[in-house]
Amino acid sequence: MTLTRRWYRRRKNVTVLSLLFLVLAMTLGLAPSSAAGGNWWDPTARPNPDSRIDVTGEPFTGTDSAGDVRGFVDAHNHLFSNEAFGGRLICGKVFSEQGVADALKDCPEHYPDGTLAIFDYITHGGDGRHDPVGWPTFKDWPAYDSMTHQADYYAWVERAWRGGQRVLVNDLVTNGVICSVYPFKDRSCDEMTSIRLQAKMTYALQDYIDKMYGGAGKGWFRIVTDSTQAREVIKQGKLAVILGVETSEPFGCKQILDIPQCSKADIDKGLDELYGLGVRSMFLCHKFDNALCGVRFDSGGLGTAINVGQFLSTGTFWQTEKCTGPQHDNPIGNAASSAAKDLPAGVKVPSYDSDAQCNKRGLTDLGEYAVRGMMKRKMMLEIDHMSVKAVGRVLDIFDAASYPGVISSHSWMDLNWTERVYSLGGFVAQYMHGSDGFVAEANRTKALRDKYHVGYGFGTDFNGVGDHPAPRGADAPNKVTYPFKSVDGGSVIDKLTTGQRTFDFNTDGGAHVGMIPDWIEDIRKNGGQGVVDDLFRGAQSYLDTWGATEQHQASVNLANGKPATASSSEWNPFTSYQPGRAADGDNGTRWASDWSDDQWWQVDLGATNRVGRVTLDWERAYGKSYRIEVSTDGANWQTVWSTTAGDGGLDTATFSATPARYVRIHGLARGTGWGYSLKEVGVHSA
Secondary structure (H helix, E strand, O other): OOOOOOOOOOOOOOOHHHHHHHOOOOOOOEEEOOOOOOOOOOOOEEEOOOOOOOEEOOOOOOOOOOOOOOOEEEEEEOOOHHHOOOOOOOEOOOOOOOOHHHHOOOOHHHOOOOOOOHHHHHHHOOOOOOOOOOOOOOOOOOOOOOOOEOOOOHHHHHHHHHOOEEEEEEEEEEOHHHHHHOOOOOOOOOHHHHHHHHHHHHHHHHHHHHHHOOOOOOOOEEEOOOHHHHHHHHHOOOEEEEEEEEEOOHHHOOEEOOEEOOOHHHHHHHHHHHHHHOEEEEEOOEOEOOOOEOEOOOOHHHHHHHHHHHHHHHOOOOOEEOOOOOOOOOOOOOOOOHHHHHOOOOOOOOOOOOOOOEEOOOEOHHHHHHHHHHHHOOOEEEOOOEOHHHHHHHHHHHHHHOOOOEEEOOOOOOHHHHHHHHHHOOEEEEEOOOHHHHHHHHHHOHHHHHHHOOOOEEEOOOOOOOOOOOOOOOOOOOOOOOOEEOOOOOOEEOOEEEOOEEEOHHHHOOOOHHHHHHHHHHHHHHHOHHHHHHHHOHHHHHHHHHHHHHHOOOOOOOOOOOOEEEOOOOOOOOOOOOHHHHHOOOOOOOEEOOOOOOEEEEEEEEEEEEEEEEEEEEOOOOEEEEEEEEEOOOOOOEEEEEEOOOOOOEEEEEEEEEEEEEEEEEEEEEOOOOOOEEEEEEEEEO
């Protein structure tokens, strides 16, 4: 979910608190299908009337000459956010058993002229007035810049599939704060209740489409729960649908005055429930800091308004610090926002230094527990919206375990993380920008995709309250000309007609999900075939990441529970900092040395092993210069790895496999005025 940048153009009499809404920003009556002709891709019956598809030709099936699947990936969509935020924020349905006229109609409060369409005029600008009539005229919506109307009608998703898309990640999304302050709602604001409903509706959509094709399993919309299923679905030429979650307080894990409102038991219960629903990827935080992690900020007036919402929700404002690396969060700035009027008397939005762009809040202990819980369940973690401090810790954890399950799905990650994501085996998708912006960003990371031999994805964020490609104009150079051929060359795509409206990408832009094939053609004409080719390899790369995640096996820590010794141990009357505390499998304990250099910690593995990787989880007192030494007899030592630029956190040292019974961490220069302190040391075979 990405928020529009035009939200602040609003009527002055709108309550400022309403600006926060953006933050978080069968009896079908089937008739014989006019297109039905015995082709597997044509339904035996379709609701009548309904939207046209306006794609002819057989969808491609099978694999390429290398045995790889083909097709585009929409890695970030919100099919059923009309069921979220209290049920009245996004108007219109993905499908209806009463047909298109019931599905594609405006919210009741938008009638007769949009005067009460509060969220619409906040996001769209102007006075928000619009023609609320959907089917069949669609005079004012769907539109590329209308954030509050259904953009994922099932027939439009069908057109995207027919145009070459083969993977769709449906992120179940909501936000309790938006729901609680929005005046129009018809259901509970509980986030997990909404997530359950959206999962249920996704399965109901699958059933709805199946019935058009003659029964269970016969439709083109296939929910998959493992990568093998996904590959088989795509080989058949159908759309593999993966469930994800993007919500601000997963498992009830909000924080109030820095006090977590959830426990490890809540996290385990929540992860188990989500996995049972079919969820295989998720975000741990979104827009507001929560009990799991800090977020990547929004900027300008929007950032100020979100910061107010953060305070009203959690009791704390964002806190910044200077960044320690090239990555940074978005600058908050000190832009004024009348949202500050909703703060309690005497409370003011803090000022922020321009050179302090990183969120102090990273991955919390509960957040780390959730990350490791996802790893145990072989789930993929979405790192967009996490603060760079949180992302850094996550990537360190994944590096230490060689875990590939990391996704950046819609351009909310600092691009400096891109190579680390690829080096782990992760997947990157870009937000659905206009063709010029999309191509420019794609070109910036092209060399890395070539280096790691990966494809590319896009995240449309439809129904996620974000901007979409604007019309380039009927007279724009290199405009889309209709009809055109699909990327694989097997289908012909013409202008889409829904009801009385015909959509032309040149004049309508990315009005809804059905315009994806047209948008890709616009990219081809303005950015070249190379970007499109990378996108067409997206399905294979996404499934490579997912499959590697499923197959990941945690390596055995040879040091766990083994006897450890050290040059010294800090004395404390209340707790133990003895050497064994760094090899007890508990990150809540640690070894700490005396406050001087030239200290060492070592472990006896009990037998000689071929060792090739050592992980060091430093406490705040870390080693700036240290080396890793190994020995088979405890007397003769060999240095296998060293650094003079240690910066604490979780370090992973890899080296050529070397026989070792004893492993020693030899500290040469401290990074702080304290000693050396290790929460846990892992020793792993090559």
